Every structure is written in C-alpha cells, then in structure tokens.
Amino acid sequence: MRPRGEIRAALSKAAVALANEVDAGFTYLDLAIRGQVGFDAARQTTKDMVKAGELSPVGTRHVPGIKRPLRTYVPARSQVASRADSGQLLAGALRNWATSF
Numbered sequence: 001m002r003p004r005g006e007i008r009a010a011l012s013k014a015a016v017a018l019a020n021e022v023d024a025g026f027t028y029l030d031l032a033i034r035g036q037v038g039f040d041a042a043r044q045t046t047k048d049m050v051k052a053g054e055l056s057p058v059g060t061r062h063v064p065g066i067k068r069p070l071r072t073y074v075p076a077r078s079q080v081a082s083r084a085d086s087g088q089l090l091a092g093a094l095r096n097w098a099t100s101f
Contacts (some may be wrong), residue, residue: 007035007037007041007042007045008045008048008049010036010037011032011035011042011045011046012049012054012075013030013035014030014031014034014035015031015049015054015055015073015074015075016075018030018031018034019074024058024059024061024072025058025059025061025072025073025074026072026073026074027061027063027070027071027072027073028043028046028070028071029042029063029070031073040087050073052076053074053076054076055073055074056073056074056075056076056077057072057073058072058073058074059072061071063074087097
C-alpha cells in the first residue's frame with residue numbers, strides 16, 4: 001500500500017481536529033485553512049477522500065462570497081474516537097498484548 005501524500009495526511013489530521021470542534025460539519029475551505037494547503041488541492045483531495053470513505057458528506061452550508069452552498073463533511077466514524085473510546089482502546093490493546101505471549 002502506498003504511503004499517504006503530504007496533502008492528504010494534513011487534511012486527514014485537520015478533519016479529525018475540526019470534528020472535535022465543529023458539530024455541523026466542515027467545508028473543504030475549512031480543511032484547507034486548518035491543514036495549511038491550497039484551496040484547489042484541498043478541493044480535489046477532499047473529493048478523493050470521500051470516494052475512499054475517509055470523509056462523509058452531511059449537508060451544505062452557505063459561505064459568504066460564494067454563490068452556491070458548499071458541501072459539509074465529517075470524518076468517517078472509524079477515524080474519530082472520543083477520549084473515553086481512546087482510553088478503552090488503549091486498555092484493551094495493553095490487556096491483549098500482555099496475554100498474547
């Protein structure tokens with residue numbers, strides 16, 4: 001499997017961070033700003049991430065200065081884990097690691 005590109009890795013990290021801050025979803029413009037990548041690169045990479053199942057479209061939102069509403073996204077459920085889930089996952093991993101030897 002090919003390693004992730006720099007743009008896709010930056011947008012994926014930005015998507016998880018924005019998901020913890022915003023409840024209604026975020027646009028590709030939000031991802032570009034947070035991930036510090038170009039708008040055109042973010043737009044294309046966001047489309048690719050939706051095709052790959054990394055992001056899920058959830059609706060639209062009007063953005064000032066743009067005539068049409070932009071699609072909003074959230075990360076796929078498997079990518080976003082709450083802090084409680086993270087602790088349980090870590091505990092399970094440590095428990096299984098100790099018993100597998």
